[in-house]
Amino acid sequence: MTGEVVIQGVPMSELAERFGTPFYVYDGDSLRGQYQDLRERLHPAMEMFYSLKANPNVAVCALLGSLGARAEVSSMVELRTALAAGVAPGDIIFLGPGKSRAELEACLAEGIFALVCESFGELAMIDELARERGGIAPVMLRINPSFAIKGSGLTMGGKPRQFGIDEQQLFDEADLVKNHPGVRVLGVHAYMGTRILDPEVIAENARRIIDLAERLAERLDFVLEAVDVGGGLGVGYFTGEPDLDPAAVCGLLNPVVEAFHAAHPGARLLLELGRYLAAPCGTYVTRVRYVKTSMQERFAVTDGGTNHHMAAVGIGSFVKRNFPMRLLNRAGTDPGPWNVTGPLCTPNDTVGRNVELPELQPGDLVGVLRSGAYGPSASPVLFLSHGHPAEVLVDGGQARLVRRRDTVEDLLRTQILG
Ligand SMILES: *Cc1c(COP(=O)(O)O)cnc(C)c1O
Numbered sequence: 001m002t003g004e005v006v007i008q009g010v011p012m013s014e015l016a017e018r019f020g021t022p023f024y025v026y027d028g029d030s031l032r033g034q035y036q037d038l039r040e041r042l043h044p045a046m047e048m049f050y051s052l053k054a055n056p057n058v059a060v061c062a063l064l065g066s067l068g069a070r071a072e073v074s075s076m077v078e079l080r081t082a083l084a085a086g087v088a089p090g091d092i093i094f095l096g097p098g099k100s101r102a103e104l105e106a107c108l109a110e111g112i113f114a115l116v117c118e119s120f121g122e123l124a125m126i127d128e129l130a131r132e133r134g135g136i137a138p139v140m141l142r143i144n145p146s147f148a149i150k151g152s153g154l155t156m157g158g159k160p161r162q163f164g165i166d167e168q169q170l171f172d173e174a175d176l177v178k179n180h181p182g183v184r185v186l187g188v189h190a191y192m193g194t195r196i197l198d199p200e201v202i203a204e205n206a207r208r209i210i211d212l213a214e215r216l217a218e219r220l221d222f223v224l225e226a227v228d229v230g231g232g233l234g235v236g237y238f239t240g241e242p243d244l245d246p247a248a249v250c251g252l253l254n255p256v257v258e259a260f261h262a263a264h265p266g267a268r269l270l271l272e273l274g275r276y277l278a279a280p281c282g283t284y285v286t287r288v289r290y291v292k293t294s295m296q297e298r299f300a301v302t303d304g305g306t307n308h309h310m311a312a313v314g315i316g317s318f319v320k321r322n323f324p325m326r327l328l329n330r331a332g333t334d335p336g337p338w339n340v341t342g343p344l345c346t347p348n349d350t351v352g353r354n355v356e357l358p359e360l361q362p363g364d365l366v367g368v369l370r371s372g373a374y375g376p377s378a379s380p381v382l383f384l385s386h387g388h389p390a391e392v393l394v395d396g397g398q399a400r401l402v403r404r405r406d407t408v409e410d411l412l413r414t415q416i417l418g
Helices: 012-019 028-041 058-066 076-084 101-110 120-133 167-171 199-220 246-263 275-281 408-413
Strands: 023-027 046-051 070-073 092-094 114-117 137-144 183-189 226-231 268-273 282-294 297-302 325-327 336-341 350-357 365-368 390-395 398-403
Touching: 012 023, 012 282, 012 365, 012 390, 012 398, 023 028, 028 046, 028 058, 028 246, 028 275, 028 390, 046 058, 046 226, 046 246, 058 076, 058 390, 058 398, 070 076, 076 092, 076 101, 092 101, 101 114, 101 120, 114 120, 114 183, 120 137, 120 183, 137 167, 137 199, 167 199, 183 199, 199 226, 199 246, 246 268, 268 275, 275 282, 297 350, 325 350, 350 365
Parallel strands: 023 390, 046 070, 046 268, 070 092, 092 114, 114 137, 137 183, 183 226, 226 268, 297 336
Antiparallel strands: 023 282, 282 297, 282 365, 325 365, 336 350, 390 398
């Protein structure tokens, strides 16, 4: 035994040899397990929508889609990705505060389940487009609730936001539905925050949004056919941050779902999951190029950095906290503190600060774990023109490239010289 990390029997060094570094690798078993463990416990009336924002790779989306995940998309390319991945149009919703006319038209043409409408102006535009097409547009109204919830990494309710329509403004528009004959209002959407790690908060969140949806349906006089309770379920990244227990989440959430289901048989109930599904399956793999010491601190300079993994700099905190990291190609000895940095010309390109790792040497592979969500697509991949990293999916014991790295030609092609 070399102590090398393997994914479904495939050693990391073999992946690095075959695909080059740096790259992201996704473990299909882990992705499947994360989905199914929640799916099996969750009340069947609660539908799981995968938020492509977390990881828009078409192969990741297709794997989740094959298990029954629906899709929540927010751009033309995400819409095309979900369709290419095999998600049925009737299981796709589209949201985002600044949808283009072309995006709205594509949603109507494809016949997706619902457009999540974020402003009165957008509602007027959807109404007009639908009537031009001679159809009716299915819409969920996104509410910016007057209340906020605690225990989230990012609070959404009770604040001025570009997302959704203020609760009070909606309640003040009793004739809203009547005034938009091209629109069928199916229900309500609200998204309260991200990185929620408290099951109580998740259940309370759902309960309050359902209550709000019922009150709004009554006030605006529409039949409640769908409620999207958002999501924002988190995963543990840092020391002392435990993962959500799906059994605990479902223990509190399922009674809320059951009550909704009993009161509105046939209505759809939606839960959006991005990070929760995608984060645990991914590892960002870099190779150490140089090791050096500066003022008594040790540095491992690797071939990949925050240009591919911005989240590793620190999420939602001013103090740098390290993602879980490890030496991948061998067990190693003599653990001690290392700064793991990338190739960028900025001191901020620090993936791990004082992270406990074995003695490193050039050629070693260092991995950032739990990196399947908000990786390259949420990073400045063009900074210093390194481009997008390769992405690899290991499934059924086989590794395959699911996105090739950008080449020099790729990066020069779209630029115009004089
Ligand atoms: C970002 C986002 C999600 C996904 O959030 P996660 O925390 O990754 O689950 C879901 N819904 C909306 C509206 C979002 O903006």
